[in-house]
Amino acid sequence: MPVTKLKETTALIYADNAATTKISEEALNTYIKISKEEFGNPSSLYTVGQTAKEVLEQAREDVAEIINAEPREIIFTSGGSEADNQAIISAAKIGEKNGKKHIVSTAFEHHAVLHTLKKLESEGFEVTLLDVHENGIVSPEEVEKAIGNNTCLVTIMFANNEIGTIQPIKQIGAICREHNVLFHTDAVQAIGHLPIDVKEYNIDMMSASGHKFHGPKGTGFLYVKKGIKIANLIEGGAQEKGKRAGTENVPGIAAMAVALKAANGGIKEHTDSLKAKRDRLIEGLYEIPHSILNGDAERRLPGNVNFCFEGIEGESLLLLLDDKGVAASSGSACTSGSLDPSHVLLAIGRVHDVAHGSLRLSIEDDITDEDVEYIIRSVKEVVEYLRGFSPVWRDLASGKKQFIL
Amino acid sequence: MALYSEKVMDHFRNPRNVGVIEDADGVGEVGNAKCGDIMKMYLKIDDDIITDVKFETFGCGSAIASSSMATELIKGKPVDEALQLTNKAVAEALDGLPDYKMHCSVLAEEAIKNALDDYHSKQASKKE
Numbered sequence: 001m002p003v004t005k006l007k008e009t010t011a012l013i014y015a016d017n018a019a020t021t022k023i024s025e026e027a028l029n030t031y032i033k034i035s036k037e038e039f040g041n042p043s044s045l046y047t048v049g050q051t052a053k054e055v056l057e058q059a060r061e062d063v064a065e066i067i068n069a070e071p072r073e074i075i076f077t078s079g080g081s082e083a084d085n086q087a088i089i090s091a092a093k094i095g096e097k098n099g100k101k102h103i104v105s106t107a108f109e110h111h112a113v114l115h116t117l118k119k120l121e122s123e124g125f126e127v128t129l130l131d132v133h134e135n136g137i138v139s140p141e142e143v144e145k146a147i148g149n150n151t152c153l154v155t156i157m158f159a160n161n162e163i164g165t166i167q168p169i170k171q172i173g174a175i176c177r178e179h180n181v182l183f184h185t186d187a188v189q190a191i192g193h194l195p196i197d198v199k200e201y202n203i204d205m206m207s208a209s210g211h212k213f214h215g216p217k218g219t220g221f222l223y224v225k226k227g228i229k230i231a232n233l234i235e236g237g238a239q240e241k242g243k244r245a246g247t248e249n250v251p252g253i254a255a256m257a258v259a260l261k262a263a264n265g266g267i268k269e270h271t272d273s274l275k276a277k278r279d280r281l282i283e284g285l286y287e288i289p290h291s292i293l294n295g296d297a298e299r300r301l302p303g304n305v306n307f308c309f310e311g312i313e314g315e316s317l318l319l320l321l322d323d324k325g326v327a328a329s330s331g332s333a334c335t336s337g338s339l340d341p342s343h344v345l346l347a348i349g350r351v352h353d354v355a356h357g358s359l360r361l362s363i364e365d366d367i368t369d370e371d372v373e374y375i376i377r378s379v380k381e382v383v384e385y386l387r388g389f390s391p392v393w394r395d396l397a398s399g400k401k402q403f404i405l
Numbered sequence: 406m407a408l409y410s411e412k413v414m415d416h417f418r419n420p421r422n423v424g425v426i427e428d429a430d431g432v433g434e435v436g437n438a439k440c441g442d443i444m445k446m447y448l449k450i451d452d453d454i455i456t457d458v459k460f461e462t463f464g465c466g467s468a469i470a471s472s473s474m475a476t477e478l479i480k481g482k483p484v485d486e487a488l489q490l491t492n493k494a495v496a497e498a499l500d501g502l503p504d505y506k507m508h509c510s511v512l513a514e515e516a517i518k519n520a521l522d523d524y525h526s527k528q529a530s531k532k533e
């Protein structure tokens with residue numbers, strides 16, 4: 001019998017905050033207020049232009065302060081993808097000028113990074129993608145080994161968007177500094193969830209995206225340490241010191257700054273209770289036989305849970321969870337529209353058969369303990385139901401094939 | 406716009422003819438775990454009529470719905486007619502599938518052809 005004929009609950013448990021977050025009331029109110037009151041163009045000389053400029057510069061100061069940077073080191077962008085592109089292309093241009101055309105990165109970066117690197121490869125750059133091991137963590141020693149005389153950039157994400165593993169950014173930053181190589185980190189999943197100090201970590205460039213910490217979509221920024229010559233992706237007016245043309249998204253930027261302040265300020269307060277819920281989810285889901293947690297159990301984002309369940313496929317799992325009012329995500333091929341499952345799961349050594357049956361839950365502090373138990377129950381039911389008519393599961397359960405997990 | 410039509414969701418949520426036929430006259434299995442969809446069809450055939458059909462599927466929503474719909478389309482039909490079933494017919498009966506999900510309906514067609522091949526070769530070996 002199908003377990004989910006009807007929606008059992010109308011209340012949505014949103015467990016896909018790594019995909020995007022709901023804009024906070026405070027950020028939304030800021031967005032509306034600034035749109036209404038500070039509609040002027042920051043490049044205009046008259047008062048309503050200049051007061052909009054003040055809003056913009058205040059946001060820049062606020063964002064800079066949170067990561068221990070200077071306001072002039074912040075370039076506002078349309079989001080994480082643009083920031084990643086701009087950082088990597090800038091470093092490549094600098095490298096090319098100095099005859100250095102080698103870049104070090106990892107196999108499980110976001111596509112905003114990987115596809116930019118692919119493009120550079122076709123332009124004659126050499127790219128080394130480091131192994132991320134089964135625990136989903138890059139080894140600083142391997143970063144150091146990969147750096148050569150012709151290396152112009154190391155780009156390694158702060159925390160992975162699928163499996164949530166946190167990279168040893170401080171050690172990697174120190175290594176890059178020692179070898180005099182530019183270091184960029186995609187901190188889209190980390191900022192607002194982990195404290196970040198760009199000076200302490202020796203970060204030269206860092207990408208962030210507003211919609212991952214309850215800011216508006218289409219906002220973000222790139223931190224660029226002073227002295228690094230950044231290249232433009234968008235030509236036009238002289239906004240952002242000539243590094244990013246286009247009339248600034250003043251309300252979006254102001255709202256993003258408000259959201260980041262709140263998220264960053266809440267890290268201390270929420271991290272422990274969030275970790276407790278995460279760990280309860282992990283414990284509960286491990287009760288499902290032939291399942292495995294993806295990524296290191298400790299060195300992971302406080303709200304990230306990622307599992308593989310053998311014998312089932314992720315999209316059906318998600319659809320049935322949606323029927324039960326749980327919004328989650330999967331790295332299965334069928335959810336991506338390609339034939340290959342998530343490159344992240346493949347990078348940590350999950351074979352195709354297993355990688356198709358993955359589930360990512362990315363929770364925040366709005367999730368209650370009851371919600372956590374409800375999610376565990378729901379996943380158990382759905383996995384059992386789907387295994388009930390899976391020919392793969394039949395072969396495994398009957399001993400015709402060997403379990404991988 | 407939802408990803409899937411109401412029909413797809415209906416067959417996905419309440420798949421028809423799920424299960425196994427232990428003494429099946431023809432069994433077909435297609436797909437592989439690498440691509441993410443696997444279908445297995447079991448047929449019971451009397452006097453060249455498909456009297457019963459069951460399926461098992463590992464796969465996405467459209468794979469499950471396509472298997473379910475395909476079994477409905479051939480149940481009670483003569484073998485010759487079942488051999489004519491196309492993936493397009495399966496997809497149309499489901500009020501359409503997204504372009505990148507059409508391969509799931511292809512699998513359903515292949516699973517049935519596979520099961521009928523198995524039936525025919527079993528028949529042939531019986532006659533020998």
Ligand SMILES: Cc1ncc(COP(=O)(O)O)c(C=O)c1O
Binds near residue numbers: 081
């Ligand atoms: C790690 C990482 N980098 C980059 C991005 C892209 O950010 P945006 O959607 O703001 O372009 C995302 C979001 O999906 C992400 O998770």
Ligand SMILES: [Zn+2]
Binds near residue numbers: 334441442466
């Ligand atoms: Zn599929």
